[in-house]
Amino acid sequence: MAQDYTEYLAINVLNEQQIVSYRLLSRALKVHVNFAKQMLYEFHRKQNAKKPGSVHATYLLTGTRRPTPSQVNGSHSQEDCEDTVMQSSPMLPSRSFPQPDNETAEEEAPLIRSIMLVKQEHLDQAKATFETISSIHIYSLEANGLSDVQVLTECNRKVAADYASEDQLEAWKQYGTIQNPNVKRRKRGTAPPPPPAPIAKTADVKVKPAPPTAKPEQKVDSKPSSAKPTPEPEQTKKSAAKPAPAKRQNSDIFKSFAKSKTKPKGESQSSAEASPAPAEPEDQPMGGFSEDEADDNALMEAEKASDAPAGKSKKDRAAELEAMMDQEDEEMEDAATPVAEPEEPENAIDKVSPPKEEEPKETVKVENGRRRGRRRVMKKVTAKDEEGYLVTKEEAAWESFSEDEPPPKKARLPSAQTSSKPAAKKGGKTQGGNIMSFFGKK
Amino acid sequence: MAVDNTPSDGALLSAPSDTQHETLNRSPSQYNPLNTFDLPKGEHRLYQQQYADMYFARLAALKPAVEQVAADAWVDYEIAGETPRQVDRVLDVRQGDLCWVVGTCYMEMPLKPNVLDDIGKEHWIAAPPPRVKYVEDEGKEQMMLEDESGRLRLTGGVLGQVLLVTGAIIAVVGTENKDGDFEVIDVRVPDLPRQPQRWERDDGDAALNPKAPTPTRPQGGKVAIVSGLSISGDAGDTLTLDLLMEYLLGESTGPEDQASTAQISHLIIAGNSLSNASPIPSRSALLAASAKNRGHAKKYGYDSSAYNAAPTDRLDTFLANLLPSIPITLLPGEHDPTSTSLPQPPIHAAMFPHSRAYMPPPNQPPTPTNTWFSPTTNPSTFDLCGYRFLGTSGQPLDDIYRYVHGENRLEMMEAMLRWRLVAPTAPDTLWCYPFQDGDAFVMKECPHVFFVGNQPKFETGVVEGPRGEQVRMVAVPGFRETGEVVVVDLESLEVEVVKVEIFEGG
Numbered sequence: 001m002a003q004d005y006t007e008y009l010a011i012n013v014l015n016e017q018q019i020v021s022y023r024l025l026s027r028a029l030k031v032h033v034n035f036a037k038q039m040l041y042e043f044h045r046k047q048n049a050k051k052p053g054s055v056h057a058t059y060l061l062t063g064t065r066r067p068t069p070s071q072v073n074g075s076h077s078q079e080d081c082e083d084t085v086m087q088s089s090p091m092l093p094s095r096s097f098p099q100p101d102n103e104t105a106e107e108e109a110p111l112i113r114s115i116m117l118v119k120q121e122h123l124d125q126a127k128a129t130f131e132t133i134s135s136i137h138i139y140s141l142e143a144n145g146l147s148d149v150q151v152l153t154e155c156n157r158k159v160a161a162d163y164a165s166e167d168q169l170e171a172w173k174q175y176g177t178i179q180n181p182n183v184k185r186r187k188r189g190t191a192p193p194p195p196p197a198p199i200a201k202t203a204d205v206k207v208k209p210a211p212p213t214a215k216p217e218q219k220v221d222s223k224p225s226s227a228k229p230t231p232e233p234e235q236t237k238k239s240a241a242k243p244a245p246a247k248r249q250n251s252d253i254f255k256s257f258a259k260s261k262t263k264p265k266g267e268s269q270s271s272a273e274a275s276p277a278p279a280e281p282e283d284q285p286m287g288g289f290s291e292d293e294a295d296d297n298a299l300m301e302a303e304k305a306s307d308a309p310a311g312k313s314k315k316d317r318a319a320e321l322e323a324m325m326d327q328e329d330e331e332m333e334d335a336a337t338p339v340a341e342p343e344e345p346e347n348a349i350d351k352v353s354p355p356k357e358e359e360p361k362e363t364v365k366v367e368n369g370r371r372r373g374r375r376r377v378m379k380k381v382t383a384k385d386e387e388g389y390l391v392t393k394e395e396a397a398w399e400s401f402s403e404d405e406p407p408p409k410k411a412r413l414p415s416a417q418t419s420s421k422p423a424a425k426k427g428g429k430t431q432g433g434n435i436m437s438f439f440g441k442k
Numbered sequence: 443m444a445v446d447n448t449p450s451d452g453a454l455l456s457a458p459s460d461t462q463h464e465t466l467n468r469s470p471s472q473y474n475p476l477n478t479f480d481l482p483k484g485e486h487r488l489y490q491q492q493y494a495d496m497y498f499a500r501l502a503a504l505k506p507a508v509e510q511v512a513a514d515a516w517v518d519y520e521i522a523g524e525t526p527r528q529v530d531r532v533l534d535v536r537q538g539d540l541c542w543v544v545g546t547c548y549m550e551m552p553l554k555p556n557v558l559d560d561i562g563k564e565h566w567i568a569a570p571p572p573r574v575k576y577v578e579d580e581g582k583e584q585m586m587l588e589d590e591s592g593r594l595r596l597t598g599g600v601l602g603q604v605l606l607v608t609g610a611i612i613a614v615v616g617t618e619n620k621d622g623d624f625e626v627i628d629v630r631v632p633d634l635p636r637q638p639q640r641w642e643r644d645d646g647d648a649a650l651n652p653k654a655p656t657p658t659r660p661q662g663g664k665v666a667i668v669s670g671l672s673i674s675g676d677a678g679d680t681l682t683l684d685l686l687m688e689y690l691l692g693e694s695t696g697p698e699d700q701a702s703t704a705q706i707s708h709l710i711i712a713g714n715s716l717s718n719a720s721p722i723p724s725r726s727a728l729l730a731a732s733a734k735n736r737g738h739a740k741k742y743g744y745d746s747s748a749y750n751a752a753p754t755d756r757l758d759t760f761l762a763n764l765l766p767s768i769p770i771t772l773l774p775g776e777h778d779p780t781s782t783s784l785p786q787p788p789i790h791a792a793m794f795p796h797s798r799a800y801m802p803p804p805n806q807p808p809t810p811t812n813t814w815f816s817p818t819t820n821p822s823t824f825d826l827c828g829y830r831f832l833g834t835s836g837q838p839l840d841d842i843y844r845y846v847h848g849e850n851r852l853e854m855m856e857a858m859l860r861w862r863l864v865a866p867t868a869p870d871t872l873w874c875y876p877f878q879d880g881d882a883f884v885m886k887e888c889p890h891v892f893f894v895g896n897q898p899k900f901e902t903g904v905v906e907g908p909r910g911e912q913v914r915m916v917a918v919p920g921f922r923e924t925g926e927v928v929v930v931d932l933e934s935l936e937v938e939v940v941k942v943e944i945f946e947g948g
Contacts, residue, residue: 033693041457116942135695380751
């Protein structure tokens, strides 16, 4: 255990220049948060003993303090100088009995409990503002100082993204989160994915000409790589299936690169990952047909049967790779962030194939008074770029919708249907189908 | 970097040890929702009714209470050998008679928004910004008393001494002078309604269902109230939100503080969770948009190019992170994506793809046993550990604030309780649903805790009623501006403030 955390911190804080909070560390190593806080402290102490200033820390102070004058509670300040304050509000009518004017403030001057995040260089200053300090611990470690404390939010975003698959009710016990034995959670049975058959039909009926073969697509995507031979459907299937595991897996690959000291390469790759599809934007103003759309799109469908075999082989490979790695790398925290899918670098054709997938069209279907279908929306995605800045950009993503048919506004939407959109999005992590189903058809 | 360790904080600033860190269990909470402010569903929700019905219903509901108070107060009131007699309708007041009468207060103020101004606004180039206050100098406003029969203009020095707004039901005693105005000598309001005993409703339910085992009444724990999270799409400033989440989860801070956090058994989010989620396009913008779209098929649903889902996503994630550990009641606020007129319906479950699992199943009413995450109406009332809670996200109080001189919001909160009105100024200057039978904003029972969200600063106080009722009032400040969370002890109803902040040097 001891070695684990030293190694993890050395890699992430010193080598990769990441910010590691106690929360992230506890998730990564599956330890209690308080234990993780101690690990951060120990690492910070040792490293700075070796080389002063090599690791910067932020602290979290908890305690009680008097509010600074500017934040003094208004009612009290008024009481303090009752006579000089203008007789502001008129008295209330018909008070049952005269009440002392300070009835509103029978508590003594307020001591507020404060939870304060402070950079290490301000620690002593901050401590001085407290009356009592009940606890103090390291919140995060980072290699260089923090220019903006707000970048610490990145840690929790990472936690949310990387460990989203954990069942919070189970997994959080080990982290020391306060447990609630009374928690009531429903089984998630209410979000039926749209049945595959009608969707396929929709595609056939309504879709604007979206030929399944590669030819017209090549016309559409003018990427240089499109000159390559059309990949057989099998391969397309393979690459598009199971997008989420692939993503994790490829970040593992980065990790192995980073470890085996081809670090620049790993970095460049991850930067490629951060800024999606750099090659595309200029010729595709619509936001590019980077395969994240295909992914997102694929997520909507529940056509698992057709891609199951392909997905499996992929999974096996993923498992093997994962076995080689002993640590989680960070990955882009937003599922919608497109990934250049650089896994299997030896298979060039796979890399090419994603853009080949035919562009999904917006489909709309009218069915007993409701319009359903998929449409492309611009989503705001926030990510940290390679320089550590938080960047928000708009990206195209697909979502399903269902809304009242304009003329007969009658149907009140049952909530199950309303739910289909987000559920589909979530379910997306694990399934991928729509494109496959398309190819399978033809 | 040398850090001096004091004994209390040393535990977390030391090398990892083999000591077992314990995982705490949170205090249980007993949440029992009420549906006082639920609106009719579906096609039964109509907007054709006249608002006048609301005033009639309000007067009818509160008149007996005011008459009782006034009769008690003025039974041996004597002026120049005359005792006031009650007059039933304001039009029955005769000049020179000493009498008292009950009616609805109405304030005429030059700055008060007027529906005619709204129509005029469309012809202006730029509408003036909304007013901070409707009142200006003393004397410009006119106060009137009205009932179903007519109106009576009120005058008299005593009116300057009392806090009154449109919509309050009051009794006034005095005489009509030669100008036809009513010279007010004294004013009475309904005062606090009956306050239920603690656990009364739960006990009542238990009595109706004798087979159910007697519930255990756990130690109350505490409830945290926060408002104005103001989550926006920009990720740049959410660190305090993260810190709040970690605090409530009991992950940050040391073992002692974690133990005290474990006492917080419920979280109330009192409005404005999103910073600006439902901007209402002005009529001119709508016209312009429709002109642009002429020829195209009309677009329904949201405009996907203009819509940003990030705020709701973040709110959902925030809630989903907290829910495994703490039950949450969520009131919508002024900026939240739901109807803007009071009572605001709960934020729809579709906004919470992750948190939804903790809600009662669709199409089932919330009950104490199936509710963990409870998006409620605004205003909202519910029982928590036997205590009756009544809260709003701040709009009614903010609107009262515009009517009166002065800044003391606690006094205004107290006035709301004594008027027995959650939203007195609706429907005059506050948008609200046109209730047909009965005004939902009339308090039928006195709460134990009355909280109002999105206030400029934290304030608290206790109001006492004529029959020994005690109400804890809490003004909850916006979290984004202050970083403050109010924690109310559910046994003693004592209040404390927890402030989440970032030290910026200096």
